[in-house]
Amino acid sequence: MSLDLDRIRAAHERIRPHIHRTPVLTSARLDKASGAKLIFKCENLQKIGAFKARGATNAVFSLEEATAKRGVATHSSGNHGTALARAAKLRGIPAHIVMPKNSAKVKVRAVESFGAHIVFCEPNDAAREAACADVIAKTGATLIHSFENEDVMAGQGTAAIELLEDADIDLVLCPVGGGGLLSGTAVAAKSMRPNIKMIAVEPVNADDTSQSFHAGKRIVTEKKFTIADGLRTNVGEKTFPIVQRYVDDVVTVSEDAIIAAMRTIWETMKIIVEPSAAVPYAAIADGKINLAGKRVGIILTGGNVDLDALPWATK
Numbered sequence: 001m002s003l004d005l006d007r008i009r010a011a012h013e014r015i016r017p018h019i020h021r022t023p024v025l026t027s028a029r030l031d032k033a034s035g036a037k038l039i040f041k042c043e044n045l046q047k048i049g050a051f052k053a054r055g056a057t058n059a060v061f062s063l064e065e066a067t068a069k070r071g072v073a074t075h076s077s078g079n080h081g082t083a084l085a086r087a088a089k090l091r092g093i094p095a096h097i098v099m100p101k102n103s104a105k106v107k108v109r110a111v112e113s114f115g116a117h118i119v120f121c122e123p124n125d126a127a128r129e130a131a132c133a134d135v136i137a138k139t140g141a142t143l144i145h146s147f148e149n150e151d152v153m154a155g156q157g158t159a160a161i162e163l164l165e166d167a168d169i170d171l172v173l174c175p176v177g178g179g180g181l182l183s184g185t186a187v188a189a190k191s192m193r194p195n196i197k198m199i200a201v202e203p204v205n206a207d208d209t210s211q212s213f214h215a216g217k218r219i220v221t222e223k224k225f226t227i228a229d230g231l232r233t234n235v236g237e238k239t240f241p242i243v244q245r246y247v248d249d250v251v252t253v254s255e256d257a258i259i260a261a262m263r264t265i266w267e268t269m270k271i272i273v274e275p276s277a278a279v280p281y282a283a284i285a286d287g288k289i290n291l292a293g294k295r296v297g298i299i300l301t302g303g304n305v306d307l308d309a310l311p312w313a314t315k
Contacts, residue, residue: 044303056083058155085116147180157184173280179239186246
């Protein structure tokens with residue numbers, strides 16, 4: 001089965017009882033500054049505080065009963081782990097979440113609050129994958145990857161369906177890390193409105209998708225620091241071909257631009273967004289995209305913020 005609009009619409013029906021239909025918000029001040037009409041899809045107001053609730057819920061509720069009873073597993077230090085734990089609790093099945101031992105305490109507490117079993121590991125990809133494989137071997141749980149899973153991609157794409165039902169859009173801006181949200185968003189947007197433009201945005205310090213897109217082949221890069229830590233993941237083997245087919249361009253933004261964009265959204269719109277969510281507006285504020293006179297949809301991916309780690313927290 002491949003990812004298409006029918007599959008994303010089916011996901012929307014499946015998860016509708018378990019998620020928020022998040023609002024779209026606008027700002028006259030930000031419109032004036034950008035020269036465009038900006039429409040923000042506020043997934044920062046979603047269950048668990050991020051769009052990840054959509055994909056995890058769809059994946060869990062897509063499982064056949066016998067498979068579901070054995071539980072689900074993943075490795076995650078952030079929102080996907082929390083989203084999967086919540087979805088498993090809703091379905092009444094076990095969830096096993098592998099987390100690096102240096103995970104933020106607030107994230108550990110969030111996973112624990114939904115009754116998931118946490119396995120701690122060393123903070124590197126190899127240890128995460130090995131620990132997750134061990135859990136699956138011992139329990140028979142099903143791996144629900146955070147982006148290399150078409151049911152997850154389909155669930156993430158439901159945000160774009162809602163956005164395009166609620167607003168007339170010429171162009172969609174979406175952050176990209178592993179590419180699950182971008183894949184679902186791009187398929188939904190291009191299928192609903194073939195002439196719409198789809199642009200992905202990522203930090204210049206995590207620019208593997210940009211490099212891959214412009215090279216025409218998937219490139220894996222070394223992870224560097226970025227305040228938008230949710231976007232450090234390399235674009236996936238399954239998601240990249242979708243990006244190649246449906247995305248029109250990928251642009252990058254600096255750390256300073258991300259910080260400034262996050263603060264502007266907080267101060268102007270009075271909503272909390274995490275750094276990863278501010279990346280698309282950073283591209284607008286930094287003049288990376290010509291938006292003059294266009295109606296622009298922006299996916300605000302989440303609002304889970306470590307307040308003590310903010311660049312201006314001690315200023």
